Amino acid sequence: MADISAADVKRLREKTGAGMMECKNALVSSEGDFDRAEKLLKEKGLAALEKRSGRATNEGKIFVKIKDDGSAAVLVELSSETDFVARNPEFIALGGAIADKALEKGFAGPNDELNGMVTGLATKIRENMGLKRLTLVKAGADEYLTQYIHGDGNIGVVVKCGSDKPEIFKDEEVKAFIFSLALHIAAFNPHALDRGKIDPAWLKEQEDIFRKQMEQDEKLKEKPANVLDGILKGKVNKYLSEICLLEQGYVKDEKLTVAKAVAECAKKAEAGINITDYVYYKVGA
DSSP states (O other), rough: OOOOHHHHHHHHHHHHHHOOOHHHHHHHTTTTTTTHHHHHHHHHHHHHHHHTTTTOOOOOEEEEEEEETTTTEEEEEEEEHHHHHOHHHHHHHHHHHHHHHHHHHHHOSSSHHHHHHHHHHHHHHHHEEEEEEEEEEETTEEEEEEEEEETTTTTEEEEEEESSGGGGGGGGGHHHHHHHHHHHHHHHHOOOGGGGGSOOHEEEEEHHHHHHHHHGGGGGSSHHHHHHHHHHHHHHHHHHHHGGGGGSSSSTTTEEEHHHHHHHHHHHHHHEEEEEEEEETTTOO
């Protein structure tokens, strides 16, 4: 039988995260061959992970990074079974590494390479985790990206704005305003940028819900059809104003809509400014 040193056991434990006895047994089984022992532990870890694969991963963190040249941003949701693991420094480092890799290679969603990075840590920690989603946002020469992470990574937002005078995006007041738009989105989670971005099938479903609610309202039963149509239209319009970003009351001044706040910022900067896109992530949503 090969002589198993305490140093080898310690080194294998540091590399794999397995228990001391598991490391020693793996080294014994592999006759002291460190690489074989590491592979054996990984195989066991993967088997253990497979058993946990059905467990819910409702915890996790959102990671957001913008490329140094401002040409792209990435949002990543890395999920875990427990909040304890979501606070693990290795888990946090993994989320950052995935974001970096996605920006470097222009990945627009999860793939085998990124999922392999997740499996490597999941095997070591022995908790089910996954790359739940990833979004790459690209910006043109006349566009500007900003990001916001809320709290401990529960919510992440990227906002993209465009201008006919992109040099204004160097202005600190303009940058601060666009950052406030990210804060607004994090707080209110709009369904869409504007009415034109709403899926007609989804909107029809909401109209049907309102219509059913009206049919159950005794006060409306005697109303003529044209009056009911007007009430329905009013309800839908009010709802759209609440869920469309540009129509929402601006977080820093609810007397203004977001569209009006953007217009005021543009007027002050003496340039056109428009929100071209945004992405909102919330853990588990």
